[in-house]
Amino acid sequence: HPVNSSWKNAHCEECTCGETEMSCCSIASKPSMYDKKKCQVIFHKKNCTYTVVEHNNPGKACVVQKWIL
Numbered sequence: 001h002p003v004n005s006s007w008k009n010a011h012c013e014e015c016t017c018g019e020t021e022m023s024c025c026s027i028a029s030k031p032s033m034y035d036k037k038k039c040q041v042i043f044h045k046k047n048c049t050y051t052v053v054e055h056n057n058p059g060k061a062c063v064v065q066k067w068i069l
Contacts, residue, residue: 001017003019011026012026013025028043030067032066032068033064033065
């Protein structure tokens with residue numbers, strides 16, 4: 001990539017290329033506080049998002065109390 005450019009990679013990261021370094025940061029907020037016994041996380045690579053649904057009823061969303069980048 002050219003110097004001073006930015007792009008989104010296949011891992012849902014926003015990357016920038018500077019004169020001396022390249023860096024990438026996630027653009028997908030990840031669920032971190034939810035009922036892990038009752039719920040499962042589904043990652044949607046196409047739009048870099050997550051949903052959290054019940055194991056036994058995937059049509060029902062779970063409450064997520066905290067999301068992190």
